[in-house]
Amino acid sequence: MFAYTIPFFCVLFFSTTPTTQPYKATDRVFLNCGSSTTSGSSSKSNSDQRWEGDEHSKFVPSNIHTTSFSSVPDDLDSSVDDLPYSTARFFRTSPFTYTFPVSSQGPKFLRLHFYPTNYIHHNTYNDLNTEQSFFSVSTNGYSLLTNFSAFFAAAFLAKTHSSAGINIPHVPRVVKEFLIYVKDTQILNVTFTPSRNSLAFINGIEIVSVPENLYFKDKGLKYVGMNNRPVIDNNTALENIYRLNIGREQISVKDDTSMYRSWDQDNNYVYGAANGLTTTYHSPIMYTKETPNYTAPELVYQTQRSMGNQSDKHNLTWILPVDSGFYYLLRLHFCNIIPQYTKEGDVSFRIFINNQTVEQEADVFHWTQGSGYPVYKDYIVFVNDTEGRRSIQDLWLAMHPNPSHEESGDAYLNGLEVFKLSMNNSVAGPNPEPSFTTTPTVSPNPDFGFWTNKQKTPYVVIIVGIAEALVFLSFLAFIVFKRRRQAKHYSAADDRSSARCRRLSLKEVKAATDEFNDSFVIGKGGFGKVYKGCMNKATTIVAIKRLDSSSRQGFQEFRTEIEMLSKLRHVQLVSLIGYCDDGGEMILVYDYMAHGTLREHLYNTSKPPMSWKKRLDICIGVAKGLHYLHSGGKRAIIHGDVKSTNILLDENWVAKLSDFGLSKLCSEDQSKKHVSTGVKGSVGYTDPEYCWTQQLTKKSDVFSFGVVLFEVLCARPVIDAGLRDEQVNLAEWGKACHRKGTLLEIIDPKLSGEIAPGCLRKFGDVASKCLHEEGSERPAMEEVVWRLEFALQLQEDAEKVDGPKTIDKNQELSSII
The missing domain is CATH 2.60.120.430 (Galactose-binding lectin)
Structure with missing residues (x-):
């Protein structure tokens, strides 16, 4: 797991015994x-x-x-x-x-x-x-x-x-x-x-x-981004996956409300490290008819993890590995116990599940009668089979202060329960992938296959020792051989990180592309041609990228792509299925993205124009993907080549970052926040500070993303030599127009009448800040995410009031920009 610092409060207090009898x-x-x-x-x-x-x-x-x-x-x-x-x-x-x-x-x-x-x-x-x-x-x-x-x-x-x-x-x-x-x-x-x-x-x-109505009920359920709405009734089986006491130690079965539930501490699921203050609250927990005393023990509501009212805002995030292909019920437990919050509006925050907003303005005082009153909220989300098979995927829960309530800059959670819902009368998932490389061998005879006679142990040890020595010598010879051939190509079998992607034979790849038939080509980039192919007996559609012999890229980019993507899994990153290095080839196989690249939908295309809200959703998704890469602490990753052709769109228009051939791991030395490297990247997107210093930083990605934002808004190439001098470079032209208050004049004409004034103003602010000449003055990607989400909220709020807002170019631009 990646880690970054999150400020929080661990709040604990001791109250009197509940006045009502326990269950x-x-x-x-x-x-x-x-x-x-x-x-x-x-x-x-x-x-x-x-x-x-x-x-x-x-x-x-x-x-x-x-x-x-x-x-x-x-x-x-x-x-x-x-x-x-x-x-x-x-x-x-x-x-x-x-x-x-x-x-x-x-x-x-x-x-x-x-x-x-x-x-x-x-x-x-x-x-x-x-x-x-x-x-x-x-x-x-x-x-x-x-x-x-x-x-x-x-x-x-x-x-x-x-x-x-x-x-x-x-x-x-x-x-x-x-x-x-x-x-x-x-x-x-x-x-x-x-x-x-x-x-x-x-x-x-x-x-x-x-209790009959504790978990088996339909009332109060909120469904996250789905059309099918499963019910939880007496025909549903549930499996508890997580039950967490947020912000404090484990609660044992004897301290539960007579149901012998164990509440684990949440430390090993929090995305990042944290330090903070503690507060004591001496009043009892006030259970209600809606939240009876058996819902969760007092110890759950007596502790919480809070961001704190800090100026440096981070998402408060938990990452929960779960089986894909199932619906999940997430129950979030809240209770205000922070003394400085006393009334509705004192604290308001947003809640995200798997990068989807489930609460725009979570206000515990609005949900309850006041401090010390517990409440819970239930959400149902579906976790997709992103790898085409049942596997373990990360379920994300995140919170962030509501950007429209700057004065209430806090967010907190007291407890969390996660349940898997049965599908076709089953909650059975696959076994976790073993951390070792070989699976134990099962004897054909069930009565003897599990048995090892202690008197025979010395012989077994000798045989195993000889076998291990032979394996080690073979492995050593293999390493020497591969290092000699390393200049030609890279075998990811040498790298443990490749365990999550499959090594394919050239025969398989040729079968998938009809011997690299040009009729299968769906694109061409700096690496080479990209083919659409079918694998697994035509049940899986894939994108196959084959290195061209004339390409400026090669072994290093091939190796980096495998190293990076085999370690990473995120909804906003393209999934690497496998690779092939047979016969001197360097081939990468990915999930197929049905809607191609973002650029294909912006300009020089016959495709129908993309709506403003869809463009904004895509920008938010890309920003979240970059935030995920940047937030890994010692394992943080700089993408190094953010551009509209490296942003792919799946069948549901979910944006996914691709092409990690130029990516770099950040230094483990926290005082050294850059990677020294020769300048690489794409013209028009490259950070000028990186060009001057040859020091690649996370803020280099921020600059490139700022260019993409203007590209999305204006729907024109980032470098257009046919325009006047000051307009050739989109980044410079966009910043200048934003500064002069004329941004409205250069937006995509197809967006006429779609963008609300407040949304345009906020979007232009974000793009311009990303393009600041000094990297230290650019925002972090986390800030970019919530500012773009705020822009989307402004757009949606305007549409609720007036419908899509028409902007008249003749009105006074200074009142808008």
Whole structure:
């Protein structure tokens, strides 16, 4: 994850016990799988959960001893609870079903506990290796997990937490939590089905009833950028993906409102580091009928993360990896506890989900009766399969002070819950990509494939050691060979960063383009021709860029493109599917962008004119993409070649930055904010300060983007030698017209009558500021984003009042510009 500094307040206080009684669950089942005893003691967290062993339980079938067996961990990490992780039940080749009668129909939490480590079989000296355990779990007609690996899930969890500096056990436990609506049968079945040549296992199962209207309801839902509107009713299953206590430590299950929910800290999901102030608030939380006391524990509403009323504004952002191809419910919990805010209008902020605005003016005082009153808001968003297959994508939640309320420059959040909604009766997603390079081999015999005999370990170690030595020597020889050929081409197989894109054979690429048939050509750039092709048996349309032998670009740009795009995933960046370096070729394969380049829709084209609001949306999208690149701290990226032909438009007119061949990583030395390099780029877009100093900075991208803004507004080439001297360079001409108040005279004639005066004034301000001669005086891309969003808001506000505003060229221009 990229990081940047966000100022915030971590606010905490202690209040009295709520006056109303907490929720009491009617169903509470805690099954300790693999255990033969009923435990009356508490777990290490001192919760009141009392775990019952499943060995002689009424919830298991009579053939439990022939279809499954119990086991204990070889070594239980000291930081992992004894209950339910000190025992496990393993299932052999056939499905195994637990049957749980419940007291009434309604929503129930179903939690599955896994501790993926080595286990000892009671009757042998052998170990069971859960690295090779793959299985599926279903309940009452819903698929919860498919070919699931608890080991992969734990490895992904460990990687996520360790990258944020959070200490967790060497082998973390995994808890999968689901919300199932039990209908009139009043039975909840949980079935474990081992994958072929594999075993399934489980450490613990929880079932806890949930208030009827807490999650299963349609009222109050806001849908984010979608036409299809899924409902959350008794035919929907949900999986909890995140439950975060914003701004403070984890809240354990014993401190929840009798539903045993665990609220994790949000530190490892915040986009950037932060420091701030703390404040104490001594009044109790005032729950209401709309937000009853079981909604979230007081500790959630007693803490928050806030931007603070600072002059240097950043988005307050959380990045949440989720499975693509599903709808998600995001529940945002708010409670004003900052003393200086006392009334409506004191603080107003915007809320964005996946770069889409969901609240223009979020004012917690407008939603509640005052300080100390909690409230939550629900939003549903769909996460697309951007890679053409189910994968893990980043879900973004961001907040920013409302730019139209400069005096209320703050934003805050207290808690966050994220749920995946079932699609076709399934919430099952793919396993996370393993962090290692080889997948464990599964033996053909399921009864022996997981077992390693301790008495044979020395031989295994010797064999493995020899194999590893051979692999290492082969790898060393390969590196030497590739370095000798490096001047010719680059194989991304040497670079770990290429793991997210695929190496293609020349045969595959030729098949996709009919042997590079010119009828497939859809464009030509500095790298070479671009072809439209079909891959995966004609199911995937791609854009294929082939290096031309006459191109000034070459190996270095090819390598940089792979290095950069294989590390990056963002809705505003084009996705790199794969590359080919066979036979001396250098070929890059991308997602196909149905609407081509931005320039194709501006001038020298037969395409229909693009509306002003669509142009403005595209500019905002590009700005967000550049902000993402620039906000990576030590891994911040300078694009280096921002121009209208490197801005692509997909079938939904979503703008995506492309062509990273000239991109550079910023220095890790924070005192050195530039990259020294020979001047490269495109005439008319290149930062003049970069030309003088040969020092490329983030502000060089800002300058190029400013040129694009004027290009979008005026719909003319950035260099036009056929015009008068002062008009040849669009950047200089645009700045001069803005300065003189004559910007209206040079806008695209096709936009006549479309642009509201306030919007034009703000847009011209942003473009001119981006083109300041001194890079230090140009705004950061984050500021550019919210200023452009403010311009869009001014346009929309004007249209609500009068419809699209017609601008008369004869009116006094100084009143507009």
